[in-house]
Amino acid sequence: MYKNRKDLSKLVLLLSFESSSHDTAAPGHLCDSVSSLVSYLTLAVWYKSHTIEHVWPQNPNSNWPNCLDSTLHLNAIGNLSILPSSENSIxxxxxxxxxKAIYAILSELSLNNKETxxxxxxxxxxxxxxxxxxxLKQSKLHPHIVALANCDSWDASxxxxRGKNLLERV
Incomplete structure (x- = not known):
């Protein structure tokens, strides 16, 4: 979907992140939340510098295992997330x-733990x-990233x- 409709991919992600938190019963997945720290359905989020993050990168380095198919998984909704452009660049x-280490830093609430x-x-x-x-100083907590920080591995299954989980939330 991303390859042909970046705007639609972004909308699906924002809709699935709204009123969500990480699902402790299914690491890496989202579940409904009573309230969200962030509303993703605003013009500011849509137009500001929030960009689509490919968890398995578009240009993976040699340390990525060959467990994903670029045709099937690279632009699949389950491989995508949203990050401000500065965090996405990192x-x-x-x-x-x-x-995962970067996502964990972005997910941490305690400044002391985040600094460590x-x-x-x-x-x-x-x-x-x-x-x-x-x-440490410029990024804000994005609850959907907590889910990614709790994933053990990133493979095709x-x-x-994850794609099914996100689409069920829309």
Whole structure:
């Protein structure tokens, strides 16, 4: 869907994220929430610098296993998320474990924990000092990213199951 209809993909993602939180019974999936910290259905979110993140990147580095089919999974709704452009640039083409570390930083509520996680990510060369600053000082919590931070792996069956979960929420 993304390849031919980026606007429709973005709308489906925003609709599925609205009033959601991570599903503790199904790691990586979303469930209904009583209230959401963020409303995704606003013109500001639509027009501002929120971009579509390909979890399995459009140009994956060699550290990504060949467990996904670029024709079937790359632009599938289950492989997509929404991030502000600065955070999306940080995640970029990184491998799954690095992206998961970035998602965990973005998901953390405690500033102390977030700082510790960012320092560890810098030490492990996942992010640079400037990227750590962005993640710590400029980024906001996006509840749907908490779900991604709780995923153990990113493979074809998971992308398909996540896509089904997101589409059922629309």
């Amino acid at each position: 995640a970029s083409n990184k491998n799954w474990s690095d992206k 996680m960012a320092a560890e990510a810098r030490h492990n060369k996942v992010i640079t000092a400037n990227q750590a600053y962005t993640l 998971y992308v398909e199951a």
